[in-house]
Amino acid sequence: MDTNALRLVEGPPPLTHYLRLRRDSGLTPVRADQGAAAITGSWSACHVVDAGGVPVAMGRVIGDGGWYFHVVDMATDPGHQRQGLGRRVVEWLIADVRARAPEGAYLSLIGDPPGQRLYRSLGLDDVAPSLGMAMVLGADD
Template sequence: MTRELPQGYQLVEGAPPVEAYLTLRRDSGLSPKTWEQAVAALPGSWYACHIVHTETGTAAGMGRIIGDGGWYFHIVDMAVLPDHQRRGLGDVVLTALLARIRQVAPPDAYINLLADAPGRRLYARHGFVDTAPVSLGMALKLG
């Protein structure tokens, strides 16, 4: 699946700057994170990319992969600012992330993500399927 980047946007390899990362998470509806969390998390990306709105210089969308680079790849931080949604930016980011995995991973690599309701159609278009009842995602939040 390929999606053209709309005019006025540029795909950039690498995570956005920390402040833009925090803004993207907060303003797109993901859980807000602290500066310290962002500074620790972003260098741990196996791969990341973001989209810049060229007219304003704003980081309008992003996505990251965390994982071991050989077998497990977990897609995280998929976000697009509300003013830039419905333009295919999420498709462009996810396509770039999956292309990077396909370039270097073995054929039987395991790619997963946690799909919030707004992103489920996007992920399904790219071939992601529910894992239940075979497996069920679980979480432990330290608090």
């Protein structure tokens, strides 16, 4: 694959591609209404397109605009993994937060094992002894 044909685009990918990238990269699939809200609720986002304009990688930042910013939806199409696209996306997101957020902003993410080495190489540190926690809300709560 010619990585020179790949272009980083500011903003999230279109909804159909957002949903596809989440699913195909192994992230938890979400419904269209959840994806639409996620896209519009982004503080920052970017994606990478191939020569045909098809999104092949993405990432977003959600945050309060004051001090807390969280990287989410890091996803790369399996056919384009191991080409440095995740690094390009995270570097762009970090640079955007640095440029627009107030000094002293706190940037976090939950790093799944495949991405942990990348995130550490970009200056993110483990938060031990803290531990990430989550809850999926459903109709049976």
